[in-house]
Amino acid sequence: MTILAVVFALAAALLHVYIWVLEAFRWTEPATRKTFGVSETDAPVLAPMAYNQGFYNLFLAIITIVGVALLGEQEDVGRALALAGTGSMLGAALVLVTHDRSMARAAITQGTLPALAVLFLLLSM
Template identity: 60%
Template structure:
């Protein structure tokens, strides 16, 4: 089950690195604006907020990647980091959907892979 957990955690981390790219590096690009449903003026106004939030997503990916790497060194540390990273990703997805129901699709994209990873972690521990 650890392989399943690590695989889905890695996929979740990649999604969050992509979100980092969109929010922090490409926020005002037309394709990014379409993805997030913001106008050019809104993107200009919220650029610094998106930049900050993008790094938050990157940090979640880094913690998750550290957990994956640590699994091979110290299983307990690896699992703890994996749960911290993917648990935070899932919590962020829940906050997103509870703050705005129209963001359910985005929350699903953000939260499904971490949820599967966490389920596999539980299966590995039990």
């Protein structure tokens, strides 16, 4: 179970690093605007918010990666950090879909890997 937890947690972290890149550095590019459903007119207005949100995603990824790194030496601390990171990612996906059902695809993309990581982290206890 621990191996699956590590794989899904790291995959979730990498996905959130990618989201950070999109939100913080590529926000106004056409492909990124299309991904997030943002118009060319709205993108510059939303850029400061997206930049900030991108760093939230990066910090969740860092917490998760540090947690996974500590699983071998300090298992309880590592599990707590990995659960904090992936649990927050999952929570954000749930907020997204419960606020706007049309965002279900984005929420599934954002939340599936963290959900599996949380499941396997809990099962490995």
